[in-house]
Amino acid sequence: xxxxxxxxxxxxxxxxxxxxxxxxxxxxxxxxxxxxxxxxxxxxxxxxxxxxxxxxxxxxxxxxxxxxxxxxxxxxxxxxxxxxxxxxxxxxxxxxxxxxxxxxxxxxxxxxxxxxxxxxxxxxxxxxxxxxxxxxxxxxxxxxxxxxxxxxxxxxxxxxxxxxxxxxxxxxxxxxxxxxxxxxxxxxxxxxxxxxxxxxxxxxxxxxxxxxxxxxxxxxxxxxxxxxxxxxxxxxxxxxxxxxxxxxxxxxxxxxxxxxxxxxxxxxxxxxxxxxxxxxxxxxxxxxxxxxxxxxxxxxxxxxxxxxxxxxxxxxxxxxxxxxxxxxxxxxxxxxxxxxxxxxxxxxxxxxxxxxxxxxxxxxxxxxxxxxxxxxxxxxxxxxxxxxxxxxxxxxxxxxxxxxxxxxxxxxxxxxxxxxxxxxxxxxxxxxxxxxxxxxxxxxxxxxx
Amino acid sequence: xxxxxxxxxxxxxxxxxxxxxxxxxxxxxxxxxxxxxxxxxxxxxxxxxxxxxxxxxxxxxxxxxxxxxxxxxxxxxxxxxxxxxxxxxxxxxxxxxxxxxxxxxxxxxxxxxxxxxxxxxxxxxxxxxxxxxxxxxxxxxxxxxxxxxxxxxxxxxxxxxxxxxxxxxxxxxxxxxxxxxxxxxxxxxxxxxxxxxxxxxxxxxxxxxxxxxxxxxxxxxxxxxxxxxxxxxxxxxxxxxxxxxxxxx
Numbered sequence: 001x002x003x004x005x006x007x008x009x010x011x012x013x014x015x016x017x018x019x020x021x022x023x024x025x026x027x028x029x030x031x032x033x034x035x036x037x038x039x040x041x042x043x044x045x046x047x048x049x050x051x052x053x054x055x056x057x058x059x060x061x062x063x064x065x066x067x068x069x070x071x072x073x074x075x076x077x078x079x080x081x082x083x084x085x086x087x088x089x090x091x092x093x094x095x096x097x098x099x100x101x102x103x104x105x106x107x108x109x110x111x112x113x114x115x116x117x118x119x120x121x122x123x124x125x126x127x128x129x130x131x132x133x134x135x136x137x138x139x140x141x142x143x144x145x146x147x148x149x150x151x152x153x154x155x156x157x158x159x160x161x162x163x164x165x166x167x168x169x170x171x172x173x174x175x176x177x178x179x180x181x182x183x184x185x186x187x188x189x190x191x192x193x194x195x196x197x198x199x200x201x202x203x204x205x206x207x208x209x210x211x212x213x214x215x216x217x218x219x220x221x222x223x224x225x226x227x228x229x230x231x232x233x234x235x236x237x238x239x240x241x242x243x244x245x246x247x248x249x250x251x252x253x254x255x256x257x258x259x260x261x262x263x264x265x266x267x268x269x270x271x272x273x274x275x276x277x278x279x280x281x282x283x284x285x286x287x288x289x290x291x292x293x294x295x296x297x298x299x300x301x302x303x304x305x306x307x308x309x310x311x312x313x314x315x316x317x318x319x320x321x322x323x324x325x326x327x328x329x330x331x332x333x334x335x336x337x338x339x340x341x342x343x344x345x346x347x348x349x350x351x352x353x354x355x356x357x358x359x360x361x362x363x364x365x366x367x368x369x370x371x372x373x374x375x376x377x378x379x380x381x382x383x384x385x386x387x388x389x390x391x392x393x394x395x396x397x398x399x400x401x402x403x404x405x406x407x408x409x410x411x412x413x414x415x416x417x418x419x420x421x422x423x424x425x426x427x428x429x430x431x432x433x434x435x436x437x438x439x440x441x442x443x444x445x446x447x448x449x
Numbered sequence: 450x451x452x453x454x455x456x457x458x459x460x461x462x463x464x465x466x467x468x469x470x471x472x473x474x475x476x477x478x479x480x481x482x483x484x485x486x487x488x489x490x491x492x493x494x495x496x497x498x499x500x501x502x503x504x505x506x507x508x509x510x511x512x513x514x515x516x517x518x519x520x521x522x523x524x525x526x527x528x529x530x531x532x533x534x535x536x537x538x539x540x541x542x543x544x545x546x547x548x549x550x551x552x553x554x555x556x557x558x559x560x561x562x563x564x565x566x567x568x569x570x571x572x573x574x575x576x577x578x579x580x581x582x583x584x585x586x587x588x589x590x591x592x593x594x595x596x597x598x599x600x601x602x603x604x605x606x607x608x609x610x611x612x613x614x615x616x617x618x619x620x621x622x623x624x625x626x627x628x629x630x631x632x633x634x635x636x637x638x639x640x641x642x643x644x645x646x647x648x649x650x651x652x653x654x655x656x657x658x659x660x661x662x663x664x665x666x667x668x669x670x671x672x673x674x675x676x677x678x679x680x681x682x683x684x685x686x687x688x689x690x691x692x693x694x695x696x697x698x
Binding site: 092181229230232283 | 486514517
């Protein structure tokens with residue numbers, strides 16, 4: 001290989017596949033995507049938005065006629081999951097925005113997912129209907145009742161094919177268990193329970209029971225005036241149904257074992273990196289606040305996202321992360337401005353690829369970043385309409401930090417902070433990623449040689 | 450949203466503060482920057498009390514930042530020393546707003562508590578393990594006068610208000626200097642020192658019937674103010690009543 005191209009050839013190349021959403025420059029607030037999640041097989045991709053709607057895309061079967069089109073995602077079902085509500089006691093509105101969607105593993109023909117807003121979790125069943133019974137005795141084809149005295153012949157109704165209809169029905173509503181805003185839900189590996197976490201408490205639910213939940217973590221101080229730390233994210237271990245982690249606004253992660261006590265206020269493990277005194281500022285605590293925590297598929301590692309970095313922790317080492325990746329360190333000198341315009345409080349998510357070898361997270365200007373844990377290489381890509389030709393290869397982007405700006409680089413001051421990539425998802429087994437850019441959903445695939 | 454091209458009011462790194470209206474171009478001192486950050490944080494806390502339901506994580510982080518600044522300022526003694534001279538280089542609207550709060554809370558003349566955060570500092574000094582929501586509620590109560598004050602300005606004298614904000618720092622200082630030197634002292638010595646809680650502070654603010662920029666300076670400096678303050682104190686207890694007065698005036 002030519003020296004300059006060597007690394008490029010070895011790295012994965014990503015291509016544009018699809019984009020969903022309108023091109024309009026004016027964005028309707030309700031259309032802003034607030035969560036993205038593949039199901040366990042990757043066949044389905046769900047998005048939730050600020051308007052309380054869920055849109056599910058299904059991957060079409062790969063056809064032999066068009067082998068270069070690797071299964072596109074098309075709309076499978078759309079439904080209104082949550083409606084705006086009003087809390088009369090507090091005189092406050094409850095937003096219908098979908099904070100998180102989590103899929104249940106498929107156990108029969110129907111698909112099940114959990115969706116949540118700030119206060120209420122719902123279990124939705126998504127099922128297909130492609131046959132309908134015809135030939136009833138007591139009613140005619142239009143549904144009108146027939147006069148029983150006029151019936152002279154009995155027949156057996158038969159199932160006849162009909163156009164595919166996908167129905168979403170709410171099967172359970174888990175309400176009234178959270179005083180504070182729900183930030184996370186996580187399905188347990190036993191598939192019988194799940195947890196919901198708000199700013200101060202975590203509750204454990206059984207899928208079958210909606211009027212009761214167990215409180216397993218409570219960090220609310222007796223005197224609210226002493227509150228200095230909140231829960232920011234929580235997740236169950238992928239294999240051990242008694243283990244979960246939760247992260248805090250002070251940059252710490254606690255791992256808890258539900259077998260030790262009913263109320264898991266005492267952690268089994270406590271992960272915290274000592275502060276670097278040379279980097280200390282008034283913003284240190286804010287940028288250390290963890291916005292997302294995710295177990296690796298293997299269950300051996302956890303990944304956390306704070307404002308400027310992504311960190312990988314080994315469950316067996318609590319005193320520091322084993323890997324730290326800089327997402328956009330050039331923002332470190334801009335923290336005051338970002339505090340002023342509230343961008344410093346943006347909550348970015350992070351995801352693992354199927355083999356836990358690459359991690360991905362979003363940034364500003366519709367940039368998102370991938371870090372290869374093995375090669376230690378990283379790349380910055382952009383989700384934009386300009387790079388949206390079918391199978392167009394995404395060109396790596398670079399932010400210029402000062403000094404001479406090369407062609408194709410973008411300077412820090414030109415970044416658009418209103419275009420933030422907070423939510424991304426990675427297919428569980430293939431190199432297909434979904435990136436939510438405000439009201440548009442981009443799907444990228446790796447280049448098939 | 451971070452709009453491209455919008456002049457940032459805040460400092461960043463070694464950049465100068467742009468937009469100082471008197472054309473003062475100076476790299477702000479650490480104290481100034483810290484003060485500016487404190488101002489901004491308090492405004493944010495106040496704003497989040499007005500939202501539908503505040504984001505608790507954000508509120509807690511901002512409150513912690515405020516506490517940090519407070520602790521540092523208390524430790525290096527600058528908490529006591531804040532005066533208009535040291536904030537002279539801040540952008541104009543910041544100067545004006547802290548100035549207003551100076552006048553209301555510098556009433557604790559003997560205590561010489563810092564401007565704007567008189568109640569704040571008292572609480573912090575008495576108990577280091579400060580309560581976050583008390584901080585927040587104190588912050589919001591301290592902010593209430595400022596916001597009400599500026600809102601009233603906009604209602605009463607929109608044009609003048611805009612003009613005022615564009616006045617140079619020099620002009621503002623001139624206005625203050627026009628009063629006799631003693632009157633500034635009188636202003637504070639005669640005011641009731643029990644101006645520690647929200648009610649009395651708001652009372653003191655709201656007893657200024659005219660809220661025009663220069664008008665308020667004059668009414669504040671008049672000795673009759675204090676008498677009316679103590680009379681009003683018992684009457685004006687809740688915010689609704691205060692707002693009514695504002696609207697009527």
